[in-house]
Amino acid sequence: MTSKNEQMLAFALAAVLLIIGVVCYAAFPVKTPEEPVRLMFKTTAGSILFDHKTHTSDAGYAIACDDCHHEGDEPTACGECHEADSDVKRPDAFHKQCKDCHEDSEAGPVECSACHVMK
């Protein structure tokens, strides 16, 4: 058995924490940045974590946007054009884009298991 004071403290704590929790979830949801930091591509051959920021930032590899996002004025997500029934399907587009660049610059992974992770 706990004392009345302890119970009152617990009730107050629960109420305050509930309000803080609800407010935080409602008013401060996790923000999706305008330019992606990292992307998780999910495929039948596992997941691929792509560090977008390292590839694009000046401190990283400083790759220009239109080197990869080759269509349109504004960069669009790869999957918007490269769909399952497209001429160049999404996996082919990624493999060509990533592996060719890594091979040309002799940097970055080219082996399957260096990107693909079966979780």
Next chain:
Amino acid sequence: MSSEKKLIVPHALFPSRPGAAGEKKLVVAHAPYWHDGSKISTKNYHIMLAALPAVLMGISQYGAPAVGVIALSMACAMIWELVWNLLLRRPHSIGDGSAAATGLLLGMLMPATAPWWVVALGTFIAIVVGKQIFGGIGFNPLNPPLLALAMLVISFKGIFDFDEALRHYDLGFAMSYPLGQVKYFGTAAIDKFSVGGLLMGQQAGAVGSTFGLGLIIGGLYLIIRGYIRWEIPLSFLVGVFVTALIFNLSDPAKYAGPFFHLFAGYTLIAAFFLAPEDSSSPANFIPMLIFGALAGLMTVLIRNIGAYVDGVPFSILLMNLANPLLDKIRPKAIGKVVENA
């Protein structure tokens, strides 16, 4: 009084009063006793206080979403306990602080991006399935926050995949999940993590489990104040260290070194806040050492050759199951019972 039993104890262990030489009796005064002032609630609030440095680091890194996870987790845990008390028409028990501590620890094990319904479900599992079903505080055979974590990790893989969950965060250090990196890409992928960095919380992970130094300080505080025993944390860490060292020596390219395993993932929060939980861990000296060491060993086994990235929840839950058996290893009771003395 012929049926009364007396406990006879060796003279050397319990010296009797002067002048009573040769008398081998343990004399215990009868009631009323004087309460020393310690309470279950005091202990639980001290556990929460000890966890504060690690929680504050998580909040400083992930901001309001981390506050939301911790606050909602504590509130939901207390509400579930209250609801259960009301349903079963039992005395309200949230005043003992146990539900709040369970909620806090579960919140510390979750990513800052955990949806509200995962927090609500997790606290339900921890409080109702993990504790109240067995009779409430002191009766739980498994560690409630770990039971909830294990069920959530199995059920919602994506939410507890820290690489995916924290992909929008850029905190100025390598943000890929260290244990995932070493499991899938070998030790070459963890060069970017320094031991000092890991200790200072520079790693992706759950809200309250990445700040190693804070967890160690909190754990030492609990040990010094006597709220947890040193045997389980130390043997758990030794178990992790030795097993990781053996794996590392066998194949340094594939298996990370012992210090990496000590400071990455859930190791330190498990050592100081989860494994030594009262009712799910042994009470005797040798069993405590075996419990901790085997939990540490299995943690690294699961990390290195098992299916899961972090073996902490499963290894400790498994040892929780062995706890009653382990506690059978105990010294023989001193003295003997004399019938009709």
